[in-house]
Amino acid sequence: MAAPLLVRACRLEPVERTPVWFMRQAGRSLPGYREIRKRHTLFEVCRQPELCAEVTLEPVRVHGVDAAVLFADIMLPVLGMGIDVQLVENVGPVIERPIRAEADVEALRVPDPEETVPFILEAVRLVRGELEPEQALVGFSGGPFTVAGYLVEGKPTREFAQTKRCMYGAPEVWHALCEKLTETFIAYLRAKVAAGADVIQLFDSWVGALSQDDYVEFVAPYSRRILAAVDAPTIHFGTGTAHLLETMAETGGDVIGLDWRVRLDEGWERVGYNRGVQGNLDPALLLGPWERAREAAIRILDAAGGRPGHIFNLGHGVLPETNPADLGRLVQLVRERTASVAA
Numbered sequence: 451m452a453a454p455l456l457v458r459a460c461r462l463e464p465v466e467r468t469p470v471w472f473m474r475q476a477g478r479s480l481p482g483y484r485e486i487r488k489r490h491t492l493f494e495v496c497r498q499p500e501l502c503a504e505v506t507l508e509p510v511r512v513h514g515v516d517a518a519v520l521f522a523d524i525m526l527p528v529l530g531m532g533i534d535v536q537l538v539e540n541v542g543p544v545i546e547r548p549i550r551a552e553a554d555v556e557a558l559r560v561p562d563p564e565e566t567v568p569f570i571l572e573a574v575r576l577v578r579g580e581l582e583p584e585q586a587l588v589g590f591s592g593g594p595f596t597v598a599g600y601l602v603e604g605k606p607t608r609e610f611a612q613t614k615r616c617m618y619g620a621p622e623v624w625h626a627l628c629e630k631l632t633e634t635f636i637a638y639l640r641a642k643v644a645a646g647a648d649v650i651q652l653f654d655s656w657v658g659a660l661s662q663d664d665y666v667e668f669v670a671p672y673s674r675r676i677l678a679a680v681d682a683p684t685i686h687f688g689t690g691t692a693h694l695l696e697t698m699a700e701t702g703g704d705v706i707g708l709d710w711r712v713r714l715d716e717g718w719e720r721v722g723y724n725r726g727v728q729g730n731l732d733p734a735l736l737l738g739p740w741e742r743a744r745e746a747a748i749r750i751l752d753a754a755g756g757r758p759g760h761i762f763n764l765g766h767g768v769l770p771e772t773n774p775a776d777l778g779r780l781v782q783l784v785r786e787r788t789a790s791v792a793a
Contacts, residue, residue: 454586456517457648460683460704460726462759468751468788470781471517471588473687474767475509479774482508492537496522502573507580513778517586517649518577520642522570524592524653525600527638530566531558531630533601541605548604548612555626560633563641571645578646589647591635593654593688594628594672595665601627610659617668624668632672636679643682651685652677652703655766658690665694670701677702685728689766695720710765715753718760726759731780733764736772740779747780751787762788 452458456469477483483505486495495501505521525535525543534546549555563571578587599613600606602624607613617624639650657669677684686703688694692712699706699721706725708717710732718727731750735743747762754760762784768777 451583454517454648455584456586456588456761457683459759459761460649460685462724462726464758466789467785468754468756468760468762469516469586470762470784471515471519472509472513472764472768472777473519475513475515475777476506476519476521478770479768479772479777480508480512481774482512492523493526496526496573497569499569499572499576502569503576503580506573506577509777510581510585512774514781516584517588518581519588519590519651520570520574520577520647522590524590524597526567526570527561527563527591527634528597528601528631530561530563531634533558543600543606545601545604549598549601549623549627550616551620552623552626555623555630558627558630560630560637563638567638567641571641574642574645574647578648586648587646588649588651588685589639589642590651590653591639591676593652593657593669594631594635594676595657595660595669596653596655597631598624598627599656608659610656614664617664621668628668628672632675635676639676639680643680647682649683649685650680651687651707654686654688656690657688658692658694660694662694662697665697670697673698674701685761687728692717699725705759705761707763708765713753714750714760715755718754718757723757723759726761727754728761728763730763730765733766733769733772736764736776736780737769740776743776743780744783747783748787751784756788 459465459469502521506518510518536544538544602613602616683704685705687707689709705728706721708729710730
């Protein structure tokens with residue numbers, strides 16, 4: 451039996467058309483998800499495997515995308531480490547006691563995912579059982595910088611001042627924290643793959659806040675270990691990373707995620723054609739006239755040129771105001787435009 455379309459694209463194998471899925475496709479813009487969220491918090495959805503599977507599968511059924519991405523939050527694995535995380539609406543993850551000293555890190559444990567997140571692993575099994583063989587299931591974790599940054603800052607930030615203060619002024623704290631996060635994420639992702647995830651994405655969403663030198667010193671060793679540890683194709687993603695693309699490619703990932711700030715053909719040349727690329731339509735284009743989004747999507751597909759290894763996606767996640775019908779039209783456009791190219 452042939453592997454799912456997305457898996458084959460990650461492996462740079464010839465495919466019958468370009469696979470397409472969307473980050474954050476499982477929530478925020480879909481009516482079914484919004485109804486569920488009226489009754490349940492995000493963590494409550496994650497802790498109920500049937501509900502988690504329902505939310506994960508809705509965009510596959512509604513949009514016809516080539517992959518489901520498991521509905522979860524990047525902070526979910528750290529709950530088992532002994533960290534109290536609250537997901538505050540319109541704010542993001544808020545940490546009751548931010549990590550500031552070695553003693554804070556020493557108090558953290560590396561959890562066994564079978565014990566701390568069995569509901570997520572059951573949701574993986576449920577979703578994989580519902581998908582067609584050609585459809586993939588994407589599992590993910592947060593990246594070291596993004597998650598460690600939340601834990602040190604205590605809440606979302608654009609400046610990462612406390613994080614950089616820790617990196618520069620108390621590097622032993624930073625590296626100890628990243629060591630435990632790395633061990634935690636490796637166990638978490640391996641468990642997801644064992645349960646049925648076909649592809650793994652590392653979401654280091656805010657790593658673009660770092661210089662290249664700081665990325666190499668403080669992040670790359672941990673991302674490299676995580677990406678190398680899972681027995682599945684991997685996608686390495688960040689935003690604002692135009693200055694880091696070559697370094698991220700050297701760090702690891704079968705596929706490098708490109709955001710909308712770099713042209714797809716330029717980004718692919720920089721990461722090397724021995725890797726795939728994912729992206730990279732600006733999510734905000736889907737808030738405007740469809741024709742403008744359509745033209746931008748066609749430019750991206752033309753830039754990819756039918757080369758094996760392109761996965762069509764947005765440059766970041768689906769925005770809540772997005773019209774679900776436009777996502778469906780985008781899927782159809784990609785299928786129609788690339789079926790003939792691949793053939």
